[in-house]
Amino acid sequence: MKKVLVGVQGGGMTTNEALRLADVDPLVFTQRAYAGQLIGAVALDIVMPLAVLAAGIAVAIAGLPVAGTVLIAVALVLLAATVWLLGRTGRTLGAVTVDVRFVRRSTGAAAGPDALLALVSGALGAYDLRRGRDPFAPAIAAFAFPDDGGGALASVRPRRGMVPTLALDSGERLSLDTALVLGRDPVASPDAPAQVYRWADMSRTLSKSHVRLEWDGRQVWVTDLGSTNGTLVRGAGASTPLLAHQRTPVPGTVTLEIGDRVLTIREAGH
Numbered sequence: 001m002k003k004v005l006v007g008v009q010g011g012g013m014t015t016n017e018a019l020r021l022a023d024v025d026p027l028v029f030t031q032r033a034y035a036g037q038l039i040g041a042v043a044l045d046i047v048m049p050l051a052v053l054a055a056g057i058a059v060a061i062a063g064l065p066v067a068g069t070v071l072i073a074v075a076l077v078l079l080a081a082t083v084w085l086l087g088r089t090g091r092t093l094g095a096v097t098v099d100v101r102f103v104r105r106s107t108g109a110a111a112g113p114d115a116l117l118a119l120v121s122g123a124l125g126a127y128d129l130r131r132g133r134d135p136f137a138p139a140i141a142a143f144a145f146p147d148d149g150g151g152a153l154a155s156v157r158p159r160r161g162m163v164p165t166l167a168l169d170s171g172e173r174l175s176l177d178t179a180l181v182l183g184r185d186p187v188a189s190p191d192a193p194a195q196v197y198r199w200a201d202m203s204r205t206l207s208k209s210h211v212r213l214e215w216d217g218r219q220v221w222v223t224d225l226g227s228t229n230g231t232l233v234r235g236a237g238a239s240t241p242l243l244a245h246q247r248t249p250v251p252g253t254v255t256l257e258i259g260d261r262v263l264t265i266r267e268a269g270h
Contacts, residue, residue, distance in 0.1 A: 026108030026243060031132030037098040038126055044094030049078040087115030100126045101135060107241050108135040113228060136245060162268035164220055164252065169262040176215040183210035205229050205259030220265055222256065223247045232257040
């Protein structure tokens with residue numbers, strides 16, 4: 001067997017006797033934030049907006065309703081922005097100031113739309129970006145390819161030159177002969193050209209640009225593009241979420257859950 005190094009994550013892969021999803025720690029090489037950093041982030045993200053809110057109420061009671069209303073509106077906007085940034089990137093104004101990121105302890109991903117619930121329930125952790133790895137950055141782990149002539153992995157990895165296909169749950173079949181971005185209204189980044197496919201989604205569980213899929217002649221790679229509802233790889237008895245913006249290798253034949261939609265990657269000839 002020959003080994004190369006590739007970036008993996010919570011939804012990454014490794015090999016044992018057959019290609020499979022691995023239980024990879026998405027927080028490897030990270031460092032928990034100090035208490036002082038947490039206090040600084042809380043002071044900027046919560047205490048400051050609440051102080052502005054209290055000042056607005058006091059000013060309104062004192063007989064200056066317009067000024068009070070403005071201060072109250074500013075406070076509410078600050079609080080709303082904090083919640084949105086916490087769910088989207090884990091980098092609120094306070095977190096940026098003290099150089100930390102808030103992510104889910106279980107996956108290393110941002111909290112998503114239920115950020116407040118995750119925060120209150122203790123599902124989020126704060127990680128120091130100066131002393132350790134950013135949870136959004138790739139972790140490095142070994143990935144093994146079979147020797148020339150086949151072996152245990154030959155049945156699960158497409159052969160060179162045989163392009164996989166995508167089977168969407170809506171019935172469409174797409175070839176992966178070039179990089180492809182799927183979503184509700186997808187756009188390919190100028191520095192990462194790709195074809196785009198607009199997938200009709202009345203439930204709006206797909207993000208506009210949800211996921212990128214690539215075939216390099218040997219391996220299929222999947223990248224969640226920071227979608228709201230995530231991209232999951234179905235495994236035996238459970239689905240494994242991919243970390244946002246992390247290019248992840250997947251088996252030759254595998255099923256992905258993209259919001260409420262499902263697609264299956266199939267090896268050529270299947």
